[in-house]
Amino acid sequence: MLGRKSVFGMYNRLLLTLLLTAVFVWSLFSIQWNADLFHAGGIPTLLQIFEGLIQPDLSAEVLMKGLESAWITLAYAVAGMSLAIIYALIVGVLASGTLTSSRVARLTSKVFFRGILGFTRSIHELIWAWLFVAAVGLSPYAAIFALAIPYGGILGRIFADMLNDVPDQPIIALKSAGASKLQLLTYGYFPLVWADMISYTMYRFECAIRSSAIMSFVGLGGLGYQIQLSLADLKYDQVWSYVFFLIVLVILVDVWSNFVRKGLTERKRRKGFSPGWLSLLFTLLLVVCSWGFIKVAENAQFFELLSDKNIEYAKKFFGGLIGLNDANPAFFKADSWAAALKLTLETLEMSIMAIGFATIAAFFTVIPAARNIANGGLTSSKKWYNWILYGIIRITYIFSRSVPELVWAMMIIFIFKPGLLPGAIALALHNFGILGKLWAEVIEDMDPRPIRNLASAGASKIQIFFYGILPTVLPRFLTYILYRWEVIMRTTIVVGFVGAGGLGMEFKLAMSYFQYTEITLLLLCYMILVIIADFASESTRKAVK
C-alpha cells in the first residue's frame, strides 16, 4: 500500500507535466500551419517594424507629445487606482467577514461581497471602458471608472484574503482586552497586514499604468492613443518612441515601488523624513495633481455624466443588453449559442497556446536571468559572460512585459493574417517577460546549499539543473504558469478586438452593429471561460501540493 502510494508520489509531477504538455500540443492543432498565416507583405513589414525599433523618432515634437501622453496615462492610472483602493478597502473588509459577529452573518457577508468582487474583476478593464463609453460617451470618467472597478475587485479580494490569514493570537488578545469590532480592525488587523497591502497595491499600480495606456483604444487619450495613431499612419519609428515612453514609465513605477517596499521592510527608524513619509507625501501629491488635471485641463464634468441625455443612452444600452427591445434575443437562440461556444473553444485554445509559448521562451532564458546564477553564488562557478547574459535577458524581460498585450497585438496583426496565432503570440510576448521575472525570483530565493553540494559531488550544469534546480522550483513555476494562464484568459477578449480571433473579435463586431443581446451572450461565454480557468488552475495547484 505504502509502496504504491509513494511510487505515485514519485511520478505524479511527471504525469501532470505530460498532461499539460499534451493539452498544449492539442491547442496547436487548432491552427493550419502553412504560409497562408502571413500577410503577403508580412515579412517586409516585420523588417520595417524592426528598423523603427533601432531608429525611433526622437524629434522634439514627438518627444513633447510623448511626455504629454505619458502624463495623461499616469494621471488616469493614479485617479483610477485611488478610487479602486477606496472600493477595495470597503468591500474587502466586508468580504473578509471580520466586522460580523455571528457565523451566519459572516457567511452571508463573505459570499455576497466576495461575489461582487469576483464579478467586477472577471470583466476586463477594456470591456468596462467600452461599456461606459457606449453608455455615457467619451469622458475621462469612463476610463477612470473602467480602471477602478476591475482593479478594485482584484485588490479587494487580496485584501480580504490577507485579513482572513491574520494570525489568531493577537486578535484574541485584543478581544479579551475589550476591543470593539472597529477597534479590532484598526488596532489588530490593519497593523498586521498594511505592509503587505501596500506592497501588493504598488505591484498592481504598475499593471494599472499599462491598462491606462490601452484605454485609449476605445478613444480615450494617452500613450496608447498615440501608438494607435502612429500605427495607422505606418510610422513605426514613432510607434517605438511612444512604446519607449511607456517602458520608461513602467520602469519608474517599478523603481518607486521597490523603494516603497524597501521602506516597509526596513524597520529601523531614521531621523527626519523616512522613505515611508516621503512616499506618502509623493502619493498624495500625485493623486491631487492627477485629479486636478482631469478636472481642470481635461474639463471633465462629473455631473454632466448624469444629464438626462446620458441617462437615456445608458437606459437604452443596458436595456438592450438584457434584451428589452429584442423580440428574439441572441442568448435564447440555439444557433447563436452554438456559434458562440465554438468561439469560446477557440479562445480557450488561444490562451493555452499563449501560455505554452510564453512558458517555452521563459524556460530557455530563466537560468541565466537569476542573479545568483549570474554571480556564481548558486553553482559556485563564475564565467565572464554570465553578467552579460543576465543583463541582456533582464532587459528583454522588462521590454516584453512593459508593452501591453494589445499593443503587441496591434503590431503583430500587420505581419500575420487575423486568426488565433497572432493573438496567442501577442499574449505570449507580454507574458513571457512577466513569467521570466517571476521565475527568476523563485530561483533567487532558493536555498543554495543543496545545489552547491551537487556541484561538489561533480554534477555538470545540466545535471545540476535537472537534479537540483528543476525539482525544487517546479511547484512554484507551475503555480505561476497557472496564475498567468488565468490572467491570459481574461485578456484573450482584448487581443480579439484588433482582429486576433476568438470571442474578442466577435465582441467588437457585435458592438459595432449594436447587437446588444449578442454582446450579452458573448459576455456570458467569456465568464464561463473565466470560471473554467479558475477551477482548472485551482485543482491543478492542489494536485502539485
Add this chain to the structure above:
Amino acid sequence: MSSKTMIEAKNISKHFEGKIALSSLSFSIEQGEMVALIGPSGAGKTTLLNSIAGLVPIQNGELIIDSHPISAYKKSKIFAKKVGVIRQQFDLIGSIAVIHNVLAGRLAEWGVIKSLFSLLVPQEKEVALKALDRVGLSDKIHEITSTLSGGEQQRVAMARLMVQKPEVVLADEPVASLDPARAEDVLAMLIKIVSEQKQTLITSIHSVEYARKYFTRIIALKNGEILFDLPTEKVTDDLLRDLYRLKEQG
C-alpha cells in the same frame, strides 16, 4: 598498505575584506586519518574545509591534494572522486525521491542522457540500495526526501557519499542540528563507513567530547591559526581550556 600523504597545506592564508580567516596554516594529513577540527565559532574551521573542497580559493600558500596542487584539478568530475563534502541535512534536494538523492553521488560519472533517464527509471539501483541498506533506510527508497526526519536525511546524505566514494571526506558540523542520541548514531556510522572504505576524514565539530571519542587526531583552530595539532591521547584539558578561553590574556 603503505600510507601516502592525501592533503598537504603549506602556509595557506585567506582573508575576507581585510579580516583574517586563515593565517598561514601548515599541516599534512595521511591517507586513512580521522581528523577532528575544533575551536570556537569564527575560528576558521568552515573556511578551511571550504578551501580544501575547492569552494573558496586560497590567497597565499600551497594546497596539495594527493600530490597535485588543488588548482591543477580543472574538471569538477575528477575532483569529485578525490574530495566529497557532507554538511548538515541541508545538502539534499527535498523535493525528489531518496533514491535520486543517493544516485546524485554518481552524477560525476554519468553522462547527461543517463542521468536524465535515471530520473524516470533509476539506474544502478543496486548501488543505491546497498548504500541505503548500510545506513538502515532501504525501506524509504521511494519516499520524497523532505518527508524524512533530520537524522534520516543526514543518513541519506551519507548514503550519497558512499555512492560518490571520494578519497577524502570533508564533514562540516555533520551532527550540529541533531539531538545527542542521533548525533552519536550518525557519527559512529560515518566513522565506520569511512574506515571501511579506507577514506580520509576531516570533520569540524563543536563537541570536544565527540572529537575525543571518535577521532584519532585533533587540530585546534583559534583566530585562523593552529593552536595545537596532536594525536587525540595527547590533548589535555589545559590545552582545551586555553582554546575556549574568551579573552586573550597578556
